[in-house]
Amino acid sequence: MVKLNQLHTGDVVLVNDEGLMREGVVLDKDLAEHMVQVDNGIQEFWYSPQDIYPVALNEEQLIKFGFEKEILDGNAAKYKKGAFRLATPVAGDFSRLEIWYREDKRHFNVPIAVHELQNLHLSMTKVPLEKP
Known part of the structure; x- marks a missing residue:
């Protein structure tokens, strides 16, 4: 899980898309709703922080x-x-x-x-x- 305040537009993250882990790019975040909009390569979708994971640097x-x-x-x-x-x-x-x-x-x-x-x-x- 990634903290919401660590994410900025353009950041690369992993998202749990119904059990499938996909790499995506942060597009927006809604602090009031505690959600992050991510383009996962297939669609743009709003994810909660517990479905967002860091991509290991290599x-x-x-x-x-x-x-x-x-x-x-x-x-x-x-x-x-x-x-x-x-x-x-x-x-x-x-x-x-x-x-x-x-x-x-x-x-x-x-x-x-x-x-x-x-x-x-x-x-x-x-x-x-x-x-x-």
């Missing part, structure tokens, strides 16, 4: 967002999109991350979800992170 998701991979010394990997960078000390292990944009550098020792990366990208660059 290399496949970063590539979908247009990041380029660069192998560093040892087994580390860096992913680049413009001046925005994301580095992992072990390629394929996203449990520890270093994210930076110009002088703003942040460290994470826990896995983050795709929607959290999108929100970080927006707060750091002032530009939404969307799939091309």
Whole structure:
């Protein structure tokens, strides 16, 4: 389950669509009704927060967002999109991350979800992170 206040328009999430998990994009949210409108690839539908789940951040998701991979010394990997960078000390292990944009550098020792990366990208660059 994802908290309603963590979601923003354009965020990528998983939704439970009558027992079938689908990846979708947040279109809108209604705070009064406590519902989120998501385009699940088939239809636009309103979901309650208990039917919305985070998408795990991994290399496949970063590539979908247009990041380029660069192998560093040892087994580390860096992913680049413009001046925005994301580095992992072990390629394929996203449990520890270093994210930076110009002088703003942040460290994470826990896995983050795709929607959290999108929100970080927006707060750091002032530009939404969307799939091309």
